[in-house]
Amino acid sequence: MTNPTSCMNDIFGLTACYSSSLSTLQQQDVSMVMNLVNIERHNARALLMHHRWKMDRIHDFLERRGREGLFREARIVVPPEDSSTAARARAPPHKRPRTVTCNVCFEDVSRPSDVSTMDCGHCFCNDCWTEHFFASLGNGKKHIHCMQVKCPAICDDATVRRLLGRKYPDAAKRFDNLVLDSYLDNNASVKWCPSAPHCGRAIRVVDASERYCEVECPCGVSFCFNCAAPAHSPCPCPMWDKWDAKFRGESENLKWIAVNTKSCPKCLRPIEKNGGCNHVSCPCGQHLCYACGGRLDTLHNCNRYDEAGHANYDSIRRQMLRYTHYCDRFNVHVNSRTAEQTQLWPAIQKRAVLLESATAIRPLIREASWMARAHRALLASRLVLARSYAFAYYMFGDEVRTYPSEKANLPIAKVLFEDQQWQLEENAEKLSKVLATEAKPVLAEEEVLRAMQETSNLAKIVDTHCREIYKCIQDELLPLLLEPMTIAPRPDGPDKAKDLAY
Incomplete structure (x- = not known):
C-alpha cells in the first residue's frame, strides 16, 4: 500500500532540475533566440531576461515591431556584422x-x-x-x-x-553562478525549491501561466509556485502572507490560544485529546467538541463566529477574541492532521497488512487501497479546513476591501461559506472516527465490506465538500474583492514534480 501523499497527478508538466540540467535548459533557450534573431549569446540571454524567458513574448514583439524594434525595446546593442566581435x-x-x-x-x-x-x-x-x-x-x-x-x-x-x-578564477565561477541564477530570478516558469538545507533542485512548470499551482519537490517539500511559501490553498497568497506573519508574531503573546486542553463544560476538568477526532468525552460522561469546548448535541455548530456574543467587549478585546476564534480552529485542524498522520496512518498500515494476508477473505475484498485513499482524503480535508479559517479571518474582517456594490452581499456569502465549511468539518470528523475504528484488526468479511463501503462513501463526501469550498472561494468570494486574488485550482494537494535526467 502506497503512502497517501505519493499519488498526486502531474497535470502541469512539472519537472525537478539540478543545476546541471538547468544550465542545459538555459542554453537551449538561448540557442533558440540566437538562431531566431541572429545575435550572439550574451545578447540573446539579455533579451530572454528582459522578457522573463518567455519565448511567446519574444515572438510577439518580433512580429509586431520587427528585429530592430525588439532590440530597441530591450536596450540591446547589436553591431553590424562587419564590426562584430567575431568579425574583428x-x-x-x-x-x-x-x-x-x-x-x-x-x-x-x-x-x-x-x-x-x-x-x-x-x-x-x-x-x-x-x-x-x-x-x-x-x-x-x-x-x-x-x-x-x-x-x-x-x-x-x-x-x-x-x-x-x-x-580572479573564483570570480569567474561566481559569474557562471550569476548567469544560471538569472535563469531562475527572471523566469516565471522556474523556481528554486525552498527546502532548508537546500536540496539543490529547482521546479520547472511547462505552462508559466499556471503560476498559482502548488508543487511538491522530490525532496518532499510542498510550496506555492507563485509566492514560494509553504502550500496554503485555498487561502490566496496575500492573505496567507498576512496570516503567517500575524500567526508567528502573536504566538508568544497569545499562548492561551494554543493550549493543549479544553475544560469540560460540565465539571470543568481539563480534557486532553488523544488522536485526531474532535469528538471527545470527559470521565464525568459529558461529550464535548474539542474545537470549541462546547457541549455536543444535535444542534451543535461551532464553525460560525458569533459576533453578537461578544458585542459588549471593547474593540481591541473583540479583535483579539475574533483572531483567537480563527487561530484556535486553525490549530485544531493542523494538530488533528498531525495526529492522523503520525498515529492513525501506522495503524492503518498494520490493518492493511493483516487484511491482505487474510486468505479466508475474497481477494477483491482483501485489497486494502481504499483505506489509503480515505486517509489521503482526510489529510487533504484537514489542510483545507485549517487554511479556510485563515482565509475567513481576512475575507470577513476589515483587512481587505470589497467593491462598494458588493458589500451588501458579503454577509450572505459569509453564511453560505460557513455552511459549506461546517459540512466539511462534520464529515471530516466522521471519517476520522471511522478510520480510527476500522484501523483495529477485525477481519470478518462482512465487517470489512461494511467498513469499505462506509469509509469510501465518507471519503467521496469529504472530497466533494473540499471542492465545493474551493469553488465557493474562487468563484463566489474572491470576485467581491477590489484586489485581484486567486488560489491553486486543486483541493487534493500539490502536484508532484519528477526529476529531470539529462
Missing part, C-alpha cells in the same frame, strides 16, 4: 591597429591580444576590463555593461569569463 577577431593582423590607447588607464597597448572590444565598438585594455568585470560582480550585476559612460552595450560572456579566469 577574424581580421588579418595587418588590418588591426598597431597601438591602442586605453581611455581608462591611458596606457598604450601594442599587442592586439591585450585589448578587447565589445559589440558597441568601445575598446579598452584587458587589465581595465578585468577590474571592471570584478567590480561589477561585487555589486551582484547579472548584466555587465560596457565601461564607456552611458553605453548600454552588454559585455560578451566569453570575454568576461576568459579575463576573470586569468586573474
Whole structure:
C-alpha cells in the first residue's frame, strides 16, 4: 500500500532540475533566440531576461515591431556584422591597429591580444576590463555593461569569463553562478525549491501561466509556485502572507490560544485529546467538541463566529477574541492532521497488512487501497479546513476591501461559506472516527465490506465538500474583492514534480 501523499497527478508538466540540467535548459533557450534573431549569446540571454524567458513574448514583439524594434525595446546593442566581435577577431593582423590607447588607464597597448572590444565598438585594455568585470560582480550585476559612460552595450560572456579566469578564477565561477541564477530570478516558469538545507533542485512548470499551482519537490517539500511559501490553498497568497506573519508574531503573546486542553463544560476538568477526532468525552460522561469546548448535541455548530456574543467587549478585546476564534480552529485542524498522520496512518498500515494476508477473505475484498485513499482524503480535508479559517479571518474582517456594490452581499456569502465549511468539518470528523475504528484488526468479511463501503462513501463526501469550498472561494468570494486574488485550482494537494535526467 502506497503512502497517501505519493499519488498526486502531474497535470502541469512539472519537472525537478539540478543545476546541471538547468544550465542545459538555459542554453537551449538561448540557442533558440540566437538562431531566431541572429545575435550572439550574451545578447540573446539579455533579451530572454528582459522578457522573463518567455519565448511567446519574444515572438510577439518580433512580429509586431520587427528585429530592430525588439532590440530597441530591450536596450540591446547589436553591431553590424562587419564590426562584430567575431568579425574583428577574424581580421588579418595587418588590418588591426598597431597601438591602442586605453581611455581608462591611458596606457598604450601594442599587442592586439591585450585589448578587447565589445559589440558597441568601445575598446579598452584587458587589465581595465578585468577590474571592471570584478567590480561589477561585487555589486551582484547579472548584466555587465560596457565601461564607456552611458553605453548600454552588454559585455560578451566569453570575454568576461576568459579575463576573470586569468586573474580572479573564483570570480569567474561566481559569474557562471550569476548567469544560471538569472535563469531562475527572471523566469516565471522556474523556481528554486525552498527546502532548508537546500536540496539543490529547482521546479520547472511547462505552462508559466499556471503560476498559482502548488508543487511538491522530490525532496518532499510542498510550496506555492507563485509566492514560494509553504502550500496554503485555498487561502490566496496575500492573505496567507498576512496570516503567517500575524500567526508567528502573536504566538508568544497569545499562548492561551494554543493550549493543549479544553475544560469540560460540565465539571470543568481539563480534557486532553488523544488522536485526531474532535469528538471527545470527559470521565464525568459529558461529550464535548474539542474545537470549541462546547457541549455536543444535535444542534451543535461551532464553525460560525458569533459576533453578537461578544458585542459588549471593547474593540481591541473583540479583535483579539475574533483572531483567537480563527487561530484556535486553525490549530485544531493542523494538530488533528498531525495526529492522523503520525498515529492513525501506522495503524492503518498494520490493518492493511493483516487484511491482505487474510486468505479466508475474497481477494477483491482483501485489497486494502481504499483505506489509503480515505486517509489521503482526510489529510487533504484537514489542510483545507485549517487554511479556510485563515482565509475567513481576512475575507470577513476589515483587512481587505470589497467593491462598494458588493458589500451588501458579503454577509450572505459569509453564511453560505460557513455552511459549506461546517459540512466539511462534520464529515471530516466522521471519517476520522471511522478510520480510527476500522484501523483495529477485525477481519470478518462482512465487517470489512461494511467498513469499505462506509469509509469510501465518507471519503467521496469529504472530497466533494473540499471542492465545493474551493469553488465557493474562487468563484463566489474572491470576485467581491477590489484586489485581484486567486488560489491553486486543486483541493487534493500539490502536484508532484519528477526529476529531470539529462
